[in-house]
Structures are given as C-alpha cells and as structure tokens.
Amino acid sequence: MTGFNTQAVHAGQHKDPHTGAVVPPIYQTSTFIQDGINVLRAGHEYSRGSNPTRNGFESQLAALEGGAAGFSFASGIAAEDALLRAVLEPGDHIVLGADGYGGTNRLISKLHGKWGISSSAVDITNLDAVRAALRPNTALLWVETPSNPLLGIADLAGWAAIAAEHGVLLVVDNTFATPYLQRPLDFGAHAVVHSTTKYIGGHSDVLGGAVIVADYLHRGQSLAEAVGYQQFAGGAVSGPQDSYLAARGLKTLGLRMERHCATASTLARWLDDRPEVARVYYPGLESHPGHELAKRQQRGFGGILSLQLADEPAARAFAESMEYFQLSVSLGGVESLVCYPREMTHASLIGTPLEIPANLVRLSVGIEEPEDLIADLERGLAAAAKASGADSIQHRSLATA
Numbered sequence: 001m002t003g004f005n006t007q008a009v010h011a012g013q014h015k016d017p018h019t020g021a022v023v024p025p026i027y028q029t030s031t032f033i034q035d036g037i038n039v040l041r042a043g044h045e046y047s048r049g050s051n052p053t054r055n056g057f058e059s060q061l062a063a064l065e066g067g068a069a070g071f072s073f074a075s076g077i078a079a080e081d082a083l084l085r086a087v088l089e090p091g092d093h094i095v096l097g098a099d100g101y102g103g104t105n106r107l108i109s110k111l112h113g114k115w116g117i118s119s120s121a122v123d124i125t126n127l128d129a130v131r132a133a134l135r136p137n138t139a140l141l142w143v144e145t146p147s148n149p150l151l152g153i154a155d156l157a158g159w160a161a162i163a164a165e166h167g168v169l170l171v172v173d174n175t176f177a178t179p180y181l182q183r184p185l186d187f188g189a190h191a192v193v194h195s196t197t198k199y200i201g202g203h204s205d206v207l208g209g210a211v212i213v214a215d216y217l218h219r220g221q222s223l224a225e226a227v228g229y230q231q232f233a234g235g236a237v238s239g240p241q242d243s244y245l246a247a248r249g250l251k252t253l254g255l256r257m258e259r260h261c262a263t264a265s266t267l268a269r270w271l272d273d274r275p276e277v278a279r280v281y282y283p284g285l286e287s288h289p290g291h292e293l294a295k296r297q298q299r300g301f302g303g304i305l306s307l308q309l310a311d312e313p314a315a316r317a318f319a320e321s322m323e324y325f326q327l328s329v330s331l332g333g334v335e336s337l338v339c340y341p342r343e344m345t346h347a348s349l350i351g352t353p354l355e356i357p358a359n360l361v362r363l364s365v366g367i368e369e370p371e372d373l374i375a376d377l378e379r380g381l382a383a384a385a386k387a388s389g390a391d392s393i394q395h396r397s398l399a400t401a
Helices: 004-010 052-065 076-087 102-115 127-133 156-166 223-234 240-251 253-272 291-297 312-320 370-388
Strands: 069-073 093-097 118-122 138-144 169-173 191-194 209-213 279-281 304-308 337-339 360-364
Touching: 004 052, 004 240, 004 253, 052 069, 052 209, 052 240, 069 076, 069 223, 076 102, 076 138, 076 191, 076 209, 076 223, 093 102, 102 118, 102 138, 118 127, 127 156, 138 156, 156 169, 209 223, 240 253, 253 279, 253 304, 253 370, 312 337, 312 360, 312 370
Parallel strands: 093 118, 093 138, 138 169, 169 191
Antiparallel strands: 069 209, 191 209, 279 304, 304 360, 337 360
C-alpha cells in the first residue's frame, strides 16, 4: 500500500477473524491466558508489554511515518521522556530548538537536567548556529518544525546532514505537521515524536503520545529495541481504549488536514490584511521566511497560525472574547481553539531568553465553516482594539522584521 489514506485506513487494522467485524475489537484486558508456562498466544502476556489494540495503532503509525517501528504512550511528554531515557546517558548534551513546546524544554532542562543531561537552545532556522552549539558530548539534536508557537521552519535535510556528519541522533517533533504533511524520517531523521492528543486523535477526546523510529543502530543497539525496552520497563503505555480512539482518528487524518490547511490559509491571509494585527506567523504566507522551504518539504502549510496584536491587553482581550475559537491549551482538534502561549503552554519559559511575546496568541483552526470563523475573529479584533485603544498599528511582515 503506497497511498496515505489507504494506509491510514488499513495498516495495522486487521479485521476480527472470528466475527468478521470491520473494526478491530478493543482488547480491554490487563493480562492474557497462557497455554503453558511462558507459552503465549500470539505473543501476548500482559498489556504493559503488548496489547493487540495498541499494537495495531503502533503499526498504523509506523506505516504512515515510514518507520521501522512505532510505540504508543500515555501522553506526548511520556513518549519524549521514554525516548530520551532510551538513547541518552548521564553527561550527554542536547542541541534543542529554541522555539518549541514549553513542556519539552521543561522535561529536558528541569527533569533530565537533574540526571546529568545538559542542553543548548538554538535558532532552528540557522544551521550555522546548530553547528556552533555542538559539543564533544553532544548526543542528540532535537527540533520541532513547524515550531510552536512561532511557526518557524527548520531545514530537515540540513539538520540531518549535521547529525550524520557528527554521528549524533536527530529527533523531530512532527506534531504540527503530522505524517500527512511531512515525513522527517525520509529526510534523514532517526526518530519522530508526536503528541497523538493533537491531530492524530483529532477530536480532543484522547491523551497520547508516540515515538516512531528508523532502522538505525545507536550505541550498539537498534533504536526499536532501545525504545521498546524503555516502553516495557518504564511502563508509560497508552491503554487499549486510548489506542483505539487514536487509531480511529488517524484513519481520517488526511481528510481533516486538507480542511485544516485550507481554512488556516484563508484566515491567515485575512488577518494579514487587518490593521489591528501587527504580524501573522503562518508558513503559507509568501512573506514568511520559511515559505519556500515549507513548500519543498511539506505537503501543506498546516492548521496552526499565530499573530501579534498591539500589546498585551489586546492579546488577552482577543483570546477571551470569541465564541468558536474557544480558549484552551492543546490544538489539532476538529473545533477551533485560541491559546495565550506566554501564560498557558509556555509559562515555564517566562523570565528566560526563550519567553513568548506578551502580545502573541495562537490559533488552532478547526473544520468549521471559514466564514463563521472570520466573523468570530472580527469579534476578537474588536475586543482587542477596545482593550488597547488602538484601531490600527504598524504592520510588520516576517520577511522584513
């Protein structure tokens, strides 16, 4: 199977051989009967080690990302933590994209930092900065593209070339793009991570994370073996119900992403023309510095955009005044959401060089009718103008800023 949507529907989703049920059953069980001591049926012993529902979802993920193996976890952070523990040793150093999910930065700096892991943050768009940040003990490059929340675009082939040259691992957070828009392993990445809570689940009703790995040896062990052992030994697996919901969402990912991308592009262009908006961050705009690169390495430009308003009061009023863009953390669901990253998803960065601008808001564009969302944005901009006392401000494009 080579078509994305064909794989999404069928990969790992084997029909029930006993009843012929089109949808595989949910194996809501903790343990499995053995035919003798350690004589297992289909390799299943205990659901922490393997469960048919989770295994099917993992096969589905691996097929869509073009990976050797996939692993499903209880959350995106649990997936990242398992990968880091599987491949790092005390004393290792990470080169980390400066613009990325605040929880990833917190995990690496606050939790793994206590166990002898150090990190350096770099501009993901500057390959010279990536090279300059390398140390003799660098073991891992970590990049999120498009980035959260400033929608920066990293040159995946360039990052992969640096990783290969220096013999280090490259991990790409592909949550924003999803495997429908971008497959980092095809560019030379060694592992991909996802918050499956977002676009893969797609309906804001399940928490989960995933790691998909290439066929690659790291410190004498395959990545699949290393991550698989960490999944089993650490135990932060996704349950069968969560695995089922994520697998169901993944089947329609391609269809949903087309809608997300089309509507986000419409809204980005509309906002880019508004006098109340200082700057729009969306790689689908020709003014975005990563536009041409995104065209080459992505199928589309995604469903997330960010914008800067006149000031902090305007941003807060905008975020709190809309109907369809509901104020919430998370993203990637069928409903539209608005977030104030500085104090919501990236609060751990306040007071650091990586803190998010106080006048920035992030939009996760859902699948509602574009005209209804534009009307909602009109309400938000009116509230923003009232809060700041400014009906218009000087517009700055990313290309000239």
